Structure formats: C-alpha cells, structure tokens
Amino acid sequence: MANHFFDQTAQVTVSNGTYKTVLTTNGANYIASMTMGGQSVGPVITSGNNGTLTFNLTNPSNIMPVSFTLYNIPIIQTMYETADFSFNWAAAVKVPGSDTSTTNNSTDTNTTTPAATSSSTTEPSATSSSTTPAPTTVTTTKKATSKAKVPTTTRKYVVLKGDSNSKSMANKYYTRTAVIKKIAKHYNVQLKVAYKKNLKLGSKAVRPVTINGRKVKSSVVNYGKTTNYYTMTYSFNVSSFKTLKKVIKGSIHVVVPQAQISTTWPIRFKFSQKAPAKASKHAAVVATSTAVTPAKPDQTKLPQTGDSSQSSLSVVGLALVSGLSFIWGNNHEAVK
Structure with missing residues (x-):
C-alpha cells in the first residue's frame, strides 16, 4: 500500500561514483525519517503533504531494503515499517542536457527505480480517552414489590502491548474502566473505546476482533x-x-482512511484486582510483525561515471507486476 505515496520516477545524478537519488512523495507529513543504504533522512516539505527525500548512494543494487518511521497518523500515531525498493536500471532515461562532463564521457545507460511509501507506521497513539459513566441501576416499583437490581461493579484496567508489559498506544483510546455485571452464573465484562470526531476516521474506525481466546460476535458490539x-x-x-487475575489477550482492527491503513493489532488487558480502585500497574497490548524478505538483486549493470563527470538520470518505476517490486511489512509496536 506504500506504492501510492511515492512518485514512480526518481531523479538520479551520478558523479564520482555517487548516485544522488531524489524520491518524491505525497506523504511527507507522515514520514518522520526514512533509511536506505545506511542513511537516515527526513523529508523536505515542498507544499502541503508533498516533499522529497534525498539519498547519496554508493554502488546501489537493484533491490534496496528501506525502513520508515511514520508519525502524525490518527489513532495509530507512530509506526515503524519496512519495505523493498526495486530500481529498474535498464529502464533509466537520460535527462536531456544533463551532461556536464569535463574530461571523460560517462556511460549513463541505466537508471534506478525506487518505490517508496509512507502509509503506515508504528504504533498507534492518540489523545481521545474518555471515561465510562457508571452504570445506572433502575428500580421499578409495582404495587408493593420492586425488581431486583443486577449486581454491577467496575474495574480499572490498562491496555498493554501483546508481547511486553509496556502500555499499548491503544491504551489512550480505551476508557480503562470496565463495567462488570453478574448475570446468572457468570460475569459480563464490558469495554469501551472512544476517539474524537475531529480525527475524521468515521464512526467505525475500531472494531474488536478477539477477546479472551474467542472471536467477538457482532451482537455484542455497539457503536455510538x-x-x-x-x-x-x-x-x-x-x-x-x-x-481477571490473568492478563486477557485480545485484538482490534483499526482503519485509518487518510493513510490507507487497515490492520489488526494484538493487545492485552491487565485488570486491577481491587474493586472500584484506581488503575493498577500498567500492563499489556500487542503488535504483529511480518518479516520482509528482500528480493535477490540481479546483476544489471549500473550507470557508470568518470572521476570528473556528472550525469542526471530519470528513473521510472513500474507497477509490481511490471518490474517495480515493493513489499510493505507490518512491524507494528515492535518490542524495544
């Protein structure tokens, strides 16, 4: 999904063995930094969400692993992602009038095609927590009898990462007060999520997927x-x-239309063991990570340059099946 955040054409200037590669992105406001070829750079904003990222590469290969630190993403806030950029040197086009060689003519017959993107990111964080109102017990009176109250209490909890005891970014969106009702021979535990309307995510940006080892039925989900x-x-x-003395595993699906993100986040819940007490130690939400396996670079010859010559190249990127290989990893909420 990163493909749509980057131009499919990169500008490459070859000089003294260095390939100055300029990537153009329409997601500059989401990219905190991008790393490629051992260099980490931030975007230069040109206008709105548009910007450029410039790398000085030495002997770049056809496949260049990259990583992103993304931020400013609603709900998710910060993410760390990985990808592969495929440079199609064979399709490189020399920019007319770009030769400024003084001695040797450089043979600029090939170009690089980076594909990049900034649609994702690391960890979701947000500022829209709200408190769950204490449930009201209604007593109805009919003649001399009154309906029995449903035993109800509350428990504080903390949302943790799935594989560590540090707080998840989702913790800021859960109200962190569970409403617990005694029904027959079991207890019903209700959780609540709240996020600001001005995030423009829509009314169903968060959907529960699993809780306590079971899938969440749509009949127990209520949007308001x-x-x-x-x-x-x-x-x-x-x-x-x-x-509730044990950490309860769960997962939620989050949709962020602005960043074209739609992914499931493993999380965990740690409940306080004191009824109506303040939240206890912070505990549990999880994240998943999908390893990205870089494609084996082929041996296509790179554009060469003499010691005193410069050449500018325009590199055209193609769609995945047409030669532009882009792999977007899911490395969410990575354990530090």
Missing part, C-alpha cells in the same frame, strides 16, 4: 457517539473474577 466523540463498546464473559 456523543457531541465530540465516536464510541464503541463490546463485552465478554468470565466464570469468576479469578479469570
């Missing part, structure tokens, strides 16, 4: 809204409060 927030609640059942 207040003046400033979109909300989502869902619940799961436990046989006793002893179950």
Whole structure:
C-alpha cells in the first residue's frame, strides 16, 4: 500500500561514483525519517503533504531494503515499517542536457527505480480517552414489590502491548474502566473505546476482533457517539473474577482512511484486582510483525561515471507486476 505515496520516477545524478537519488512523495507529513543504504533522512516539505527525500548512494543494487518511521497518523500515531525498493536500471532515461562532463564521457545507460511509501507506521497513539459513566441501576416499583437490581461493579484496567508489559498506544483510546455485571452464573465484562470526531476516521474506525481466546460476535458490539466523540463498546464473559487475575489477550482492527491503513493489532488487558480502585500497574497490548524478505538483486549493470563527470538520470518505476517490486511489512509496536 506504500506504492501510492511515492512518485514512480526518481531523479538520479551520478558523479564520482555517487548516485544522488531524489524520491518524491505525497506523504511527507507522515514520514518522520526514512533509511536506505545506511542513511537516515527526513523529508523536505515542498507544499502541503508533498516533499522529497534525498539519498547519496554508493554502488546501489537493484533491490534496496528501506525502513520508515511514520508519525502524525490518527489513532495509530507512530509506526515503524519496512519495505523493498526495486530500481529498474535498464529502464533509466537520460535527462536531456544533463551532461556536464569535463574530461571523460560517462556511460549513463541505466537508471534506478525506487518505490517508496509512507502509509503506515508504528504504533498507534492518540489523545481521545474518555471515561465510562457508571452504570445506572433502575428500580421499578409495582404495587408493593420492586425488581431486583443486577449486581454491577467496575474495574480499572490498562491496555498493554501483546508481547511486553509496556502500555499499548491503544491504551489512550480505551476508557480503562470496565463495567462488570453478574448475570446468572457468570460475569459480563464490558469495554469501551472512544476517539474524537475531529480525527475524521468515521464512526467505525475500531472494531474488536478477539477477546479472551474467542472471536467477538457482532451482537455484542455497539457503536455510538456523543457531541465530540465516536464510541464503541463490546463485552465478554468470565466464570469468576479469578479469570481477571490473568492478563486477557485480545485484538482490534483499526482503519485509518487518510493513510490507507487497515490492520489488526494484538493487545492485552491487565485488570486491577481491587474493586472500584484506581488503575493498577500498567500492563499489556500487542503488535504483529511480518518479516520482509528482500528480493535477490540481479546483476544489471549500473550507470557508470568518470572521476570528473556528472550525469542526471530519470528513473521510472513500474507497477509490481511490471518490474517495480515493493513489499510493505507490518512491524507494528515492535518490542524495544
């Protein structure tokens, strides 16, 4: 999905064995830094979300592994992603009038085609936490009898990463107060998510996928809204409060239209063991990572240059099946 954030043409200037490669992106506001060929650079903003990233490469290969630190992404906020850029040197086009050689003529017969993108990122963080209102118990009176109240209590919790005990970015979107009701011989535990409407994510940007080892049924998911927030609640059942002494695993699916992100985040919940007490130690949300296997570079000859000559090349990138190989990894909430 990174492909749409980068121009398919890169400008490459070859001089004294160095390939100055300029990539153009329409997602500059999402890129904190990008690393390629051992260099880490930030974008130069040209206008709006547009910008450029410049790398000085030495003897670049046809396949260049890259990594991104992305930020400013609604809900997700910060992410770390990896990808492969495929440079199609054979399709390089020499820019007319770009030769400025003084002695030897350089043979600029090939070009590089980087594909890049900044649609993702590391870890979701946001600033839209809200508090869950205490449930109200309604008592109805009919003649001399009254309906029994449903035993209800609350528990504080913390959302942790899936593979460490540090807080997940999702923690800021959960209200961190669970509403627990005694129903028959089990307990129903309700969780709530709230995020600001001005994030422009829509009313269903967060969807629960699993909780406590089971898939979340659509019948227990409820979407709502207040003046400033979109909300989502869902619940799961436990046989006793002893179950909440353990860290509860779960996962949520997050959609961020602006960054064309649609991914599932593993998380965990650590509950306080004191009824109506302040949240206990922070615990658990998870993330997944998909390793990216760089394609084996081929032996296409790179453009060469003499010691005193300069040449500019225009490198055209093609779609994946047409020669532009772009692999976008999912390396979310990586353990530090």
